[in-house]
Amino acid sequence: MQTEAELKDFILNGHLYYIPHVSIDCAIFGYHEQQLKLLLIKHKAIDGWCLPGGYIKRTEKLVEAAERNVKVRTGVDNLFLQQFKTFGDPDRIQFNKFDQQQWLELTGIESWEDTWLFDQTISVGFYAITDFSQTELQTDITTEKCAWFDIDALPGLEYDHDEMVREALHTMRVQLYHYPIGINMLPEKFTLSEIHALYETLLGKKLDISNFPKKLMALGLLEKLNEKRSIGAHRSPHLYSFNKEKYGEALKNGVVLN
Amino acid sequence: MQTEAELKDFILNGHLYYIPHVSIDCAIFGYHEQQLKLLLIKHKAIDGWCLPGGYIKRTEKLVEAAERNVKVRTGVDNLFLQQFKTFGDPDRIQFNKFDQQQWLELTGIESWEDTWLFDQTISVGFYAITDFSQTELQTDITTEKCAWFDIDALPGLEYDHDEMVREALHTMRVQLYHYPIGINMLPEKFTLSEIHALYETLLGKKLDISNFPKKLMALGLLEKLNEKRSIGAHRSPHLYSFNKEKYGEALKNGVVLN
Structure with missing residues (x-):
């Protein structure tokens, strides 16, 4: 949404284009050079930080809704979004946190409770991992700002979004043992130290470097490329790359890594 | 629901007690002596087999809705239900498969399209594993029958329920590497052969028996009990049991098994 007319139509008639009672929330993790960040947004109508999200068009599949919502709210595009959990609890949203004055005048509606937006909502959580240095953030008319936060220095989030982040991190870390990761987060040719650092940062723990790459190689x-990188007088570690075919198969079918 | 009056009220006023546009579907796997089965139900109003499921009360958490729906439709109780995926696609439900004559007369409504039930629905999938020999099946007023089917001889299911079963099986098999399983499906004291057979049956593949229990032991x-079971002249395998405290912790925090 970019105009007030679109926003007004969304509040008044959104239930005709969107599925009421169901929303999407997205935990977008950003990796770059051993730092792990999370993408958060600040809605104009809510005082505090949230995960980016929104509603599902009646013509969309869930993952399409997730992609569209992340893109319009944050400018971040082409994410490989994965579902992690759906959240439903009568107490999960406190509507009184919503700033009622900001947009009500626009619509002519007397109370937010008369709109389709103020009723119980189930939210489907998606997560993705991307290289935050490659993203270009931008906001839409409902979003005050969006920004990357260090995973260890997150502000307290609104609604049940703290729980969502915990669950997204847990699922992401479990899935690191079952799906390949790294394309788009590592250079085309990388050293074992670089992929090792990626895994350690995402997992948030130390991994045995002597043992770690064996399973990736075995799968x-x-x-291993017939090429080295020169990083000092006596240091020229071997370079590696992903086998894209095997990587694609593993994304589809899963693997077991330990 | 057990009476026609309840059914009529559900069709006419259900949106007041239930969250519209969101349903629950449950893949209940049953294990007993190296057999793996799936619990299916036949609704009176749909010609074909489905997963058990239903709607979420406005006062319920998601998992409570899943437990209640499984119990009323199949009689099966006390399941450890886990979410596996949420399904949302404009084409996932074909409402014309619904037998419109059976209950319309009861309500006095002219067309199903005038009810809250005939609109787009997102469905949250849960799975559980139980010992099917311990269950007592029973049906409610909307269910013609429910039954256990061999996992390798399932009928084609209605709507997108074939996809749901594939996804539930995939998630269950991935989670076998991350959460303990076996309490309630094995005797209190069991042999390594018995737990080995449980894992092989659930995973649908052979596991190396010499290597398999080491990680479970290491965790x-x-x-290992100081006790053996006598099963023949020269065969008396050692008995084992679960450490309930470690089992509970592992259920909560997850482990990595390979």
Whole structure:
């Protein structure tokens, strides 16, 4: 939404284009050089930070709704979004936190409770991991700002979004053992130290470096190149790359990594 | 629902007690002596088999809705239900498959399209594993029958329920590597062969028996008892049991098994 006319129509008639009672929320993790961040937004009508999200068009699949909502609210595009959990609890949203004055005048409606927006909502959580240095953030008419926060220094989030972040992190870390990760977050050719640092940062714990890449190699995901990188007088570590075919298969079928 | 009056009220006024546009569907896997089965129901108003499911009361958490729906439709109680995926696609439900004559007369409504039930629905999938020999099946007023089917001989299911079963099986098999399983499906004291057979049956593949229990032992989940079972002249395998404390912790925090 970019105009007030669109916003007014959304409040008055949104239930005709969107599925009421169901929303999407997205935990977008950003990795770059051993830092892990989370993308948060500040709605104009809510005092505090939230995960980006929104509603599902009646013509959309869930994942399409997630992609569209992340893009319009944050400018971030082409994410590989994965569902992690759906949240439903009568107490999960406190509507009184919504600033009622800001937009009510626009619509001519007397009370927010007369709109389709103020009723119980189930929210489907998606997560993604991207390189935050490659993203260009931008906001829409309902969003005051969006920004990357260090995963260890998050502000307290609105509604049940703290719980969502915990669940998203847990699922992301479990899925690191079952799906390949790294394309788009590592250079085309990388050292074992670089992929090791990626895994350690995402997992939030130390991994045995001598043992770690063996399984990736055994699965055929990682290929040792006949090439080294010179990083100092006596230091020229071997370069590796992903086998894209095996990587694609593993994304589809899953693997077991330990 | 057990009476026609309740059914009529559900069709006419259900949107006041239930959240419209959101349903629950449950894949209940049943294990017993190396057999894996799935619990299916036949609604009176739909020609074909479905997963048990239903709507979420406005006062319920999601998992409570799942437990209640499984119990009323199938009689099966006390399940450890886990979310696996939420399904949303404009084409996922074909309402014309619904037998419109059976209950319309009861309500006095002219067309199903005038009810809250005939609009787009997102469905939250849950799965559970139980010992099917311990269950007592029973039906409610909307259910013609419910029954256990061998996992390798399922009928084609209605709507998107075939996809739901595939996704539930996939998630269950991934989660076998991250959460303990077996209490309620094995005797209090069991042999390594018995727990090995449980894992092989659930995973649908062979596991190396010499290697398999080591990780369970190393994690402290499995304890070797100073006791043997006599099953023949020269065969008396050691008995094992779960360490309930470690098992509970692992259920809560997850583990990595390989």
